[in-house]
Each structure stands twice: as structure tokens, then as C-alpha cells.
Amino acid sequence: MNLKDKTILITGGASGIGLEAAKQFLALGNKVIITGRNQTKLDAVKQQFSEITVIQSDAAEEKDAVALYEKVNALGGIDILYNNAGVGVRPMNLGIANEKHLEGAVYEMEVNYLGVIRLNNLFMEMLKSRRESAIINTTSILSIVPSVLEATYSASKSALAFYTKSLRSHLQSINASVKVFELLPPLVDTDMVADRQDKKISTTELVKSLIVGMQKNIDTIRVGDAKALYLLNRIAPKKAYDIINAKKEFTKLK
Numbered sequence: 001m002n003l004k005d006k007t008i009l010i011t012g013g014a015s016g017i018g019l020e021a022a023k024q025f026l027a028l029g030n031k032v033i034i035t036g037r038n039q040t041k042l043d044a045v046k047q048q049f050s051e052i053t054v055i056q057s058d059a060a061e062e063k064d065a066v067a068l069y070e071k072v073n074a075l076g077g078i079d080i081l082y083n084n085a086g087v088g089v090r091p092m093n094l095g096i097a098n099e100k101h102l103e104g105a106v107y108e109m110e111v112n113y114l115g116v117i118r119l120n121n122l123f124m125e126m127l128k129s130r131r132e133s134a135i136i137n138t139t140s141i142l143s144i145v146p147s148v149l150e151a152t153y154s155a156s157k158s159a160l161a162f163y164t165k166s167l168r169s170h171l172q173s174i175n176a177s178v179k180v181f182e183l184l185p186p187l188v189d190t191d192m193v194a195d196r197q198d199k200k201i202s203t204t205e206l207v208k209s210l211i212v213g214m215q216k217n218i219d220t221i222r223v224g225d226a227k228a229l230y231l232l233n234r235i236a237p238k239k240a241y242d243i244i245n246a247k248k249e250f251t252k253l254k
Contacts, residue, residue: 001134001214003211003214005030006031007030007031007075007078008079008080008081009034009080009082010034010035010084011034012059012085014035014038014041014042014054016203022049024207025211032052033055034055036056036085037057042055042056053075059111060110060115068119078123078126078133079130080134080136083116083119083137084136086112087107089107089152091151108152108153109159112160113156113160116160120135120167124178128176131177134181135167136181136210137160137180139160139184140184141185141187141225141229143161144184144226145237145244146244147245161184179217181210181218181221182221183221185201186200186226187200187225210223
């Protein structure tokens with residue numbers, strides 16, 4: 001896929017993976033629009049990168065998604081939709097009744113899964129009208145093997161992975177020109193996992209791998225440990241499960 005002279009919308013683009021993607025896509029000669037909930041963070045990005053268009057939008061809110069579509073359409077539309085926004089809720093012991101279990105699960109599913117479908121549906125006809133266009137969905141290494149301390153997060157990413165494969169097949173069945181890419185990161189060094197001591201890769205490395213994969217038209221882009229875990233899970237699923245969950249400290253769950 002040609003990654004130059006495209007207009008790219010990145011959700012959750014004010015920090016972490018999204019911001020790094022914005023920088024690298026911008027450097028390739030593209031126009032970039034980013035969204036985020038925090039206006040202060042968006043303003044900081046705009047101050048540093050005046051070429052980037054920033055739009056405040058919450059991926060969990062339907063009204064924000066509709067407003068985002070209308071604003072982007074008024075700007076001339078996009079060629080690539082990068083569904084990068086994602087959230088994780090701090091783990092609690094699911095064996096101890098607590099209303100926050102459902103509250104947290106609904107929030108994670110709303111942002112990580114349902115919000116993606118909502119945006120894809122809003123922008124689908126726009127993307128189909130372009131000569132070359134794409135949707136990028138970020139899933140996770142945990143869509144391959146779940147983390148028991150991140151139950152709904154893992155489930156949301158598994159749901160997104162299955163949806164992504166289905167969406168790709170459905171678009172192919174109607175001969176649509178929209179490419180659908182799935183990015184499977186391992187643990188990435190972002191604010192969301194700043195307190196974890198596990199092995200992490202940089203956002204720079206991850207986005208470089210994404211861009212190379214897209215340029216080579218690789219549908220499913222597994223990066224770093226996600227590659228190894230995918231292969232291990234096919235031949236020794238229990239071993240893969242133990243690796244993901246080996247260092248979980250259940251005694252800290254409340």
C-alpha cells in the first residue's frame with residue numbers, strides 16, 4: 001500500500017502509540033488528524049506539530065463519534081481510519097461480588113470493541129469511495145492468549161480480532177478497495193503499563209513495523225513477542241498460557 005499523500009485519522013492519538021503513529025505517518029508525507037478525550041494533551045500535540053489536526057472526541061460516546069464524522073467530512077474526508085484508542089481497567093478479584101466488575105467491563109468493551117465498529121460503520125462509505133483506503137485495528141498479544149488479570153481487556157481484543165477478520169472477508173466479497181489491517185502488539189512502553197516491569201517494546205519500533213507491514217500489504221501484522229506467542233500457542237497452548245500468566249500476583253487482588 002502506498003503511504004504517501006493520504007489523509008489519516010488516528011483515534012487516541014494524543015499520546016503513546018497513536019502519537020507515535022501520527023509522527024511517522026506525517027513524516028511520510030501524509031495529512032494526519034488525531035482524536036483524544038483530553039483537550040490539554042491535544043493542545044500540546046498541536047503546539048509541537050502544527051500540521052496535525054486535533055479533534056476532541058471520546059471513543060466511548062456515540063454522539064462524539066457522529067460529531068467526529070461530520071467534522072472530518074467537512075475537512076474533505078480520510079483515506080485511512082486507524083482505530084487505535086483503547087482502555088484497560090485496573091484488575092479486581094472477579095470472585096468477590098462488586099458492581100464495578102460490570103461497570104469496568106462495559107467501559108472496556110465500549111471503547112475497545114463497540115466503538116471501533118461504530119466508527120467503521122460511520123466512515124465505511126467514505127473509505128469505499130477512495131481509490132486506495134484502509135482500516136487499521138489494533139488488537140493485542142492478549143487476543144492470542146488471555147491474561148487472567150485483564151479478563152475483559154483480553155476478551156475485547158479477541159472480539160476485535162475476530163471482527164477484523166470478518167470485516168476483511170466481507171469487504172472482499174463485495175470487491176471493495178478498502179484494505180483491513182490488524183496490528184498485534186506485544187507489551188508496549190506506554191503510560192497505560194508504566195507500572196509494569198515486564199519486557200516492553202518502544203512505540204517507535206511498533207509503528208515502524210506497522211508501516212512496513214502495510215507497505216507490504218500484510219493483513220495481520222504481529223510484532224515482537226506476538227509472533228513467537230502466536231506460533232507457540234499453536235503447538236503448546238498450555239505453555240503459551242503459562243507464559244502470559246506466570247507472574248500474576250493473585251494475592252494483590254481485592
